[in-house]
Amino acid sequence: DAGVTQSPTHLIKTRGQQVTLRCSPKSGHDTVSWYQQALGQGPQFIFQYYEEEERQRGNFPDRFSGHQFPNYSSELNVNALLLGDSALYLCASGPYSRENSYEQYFGPGTRLTVT
């Protein structure tokens, strides 16, 4: 049973460029959330997708956008990259339809470095 997968593992971009990160949820999961984790900090919630719609959003600018596909996989896009966007980007998936259970599981993450 494959867990949450993310690609690529590492990425180096230049300030001002655009980046797309990808995530496939754990089998049986239909909701995907994205988090940004800076060094020495806890993950910060970016947004959550369910049924191909953005359902919740954290305090991130519009430069951060996403998409969920019919097969539940998801993309995170970041435009006009800033040095401060350098971080570990984490995707988490969970089963939306299970009542009173909001357990979600993280993928291995994508380490983004902006130079």
Add this chain to the structure above:
Amino acid sequence: QKEVEQNSGPLSVPEGAIASLNCTYSDRGSQSFFWYRQYSGKSPELIMSIYSNGDKEDGRFTAQLNKASQYVSLLIRDSQPSDSATYLCAVNRDSNSGYALNFGKGTSLLVTP
């Protein structure tokens, strides 16, 4: 600003001892509480979830929740060197969504042989 607070540590305990990790949160509407373990250079791994006041046990781990005091804790019994990691406390951001989480900065645990 809804916050989750944890002591950053490091918390050092000898092998075989009980490690006690604590977390406080500011939003009284929070209903879902989680503990994640994160090894250096790795992603967070879910180890416990708790939704009701009281204790929840799973193997060597016990999560404790007190909503009146806005306090959640994690006890690790018979601590092993392999338990050395950063432990992240996470709380849902509002009552409408259990999936959008606020995380603390984590407590670093060191178990010494």
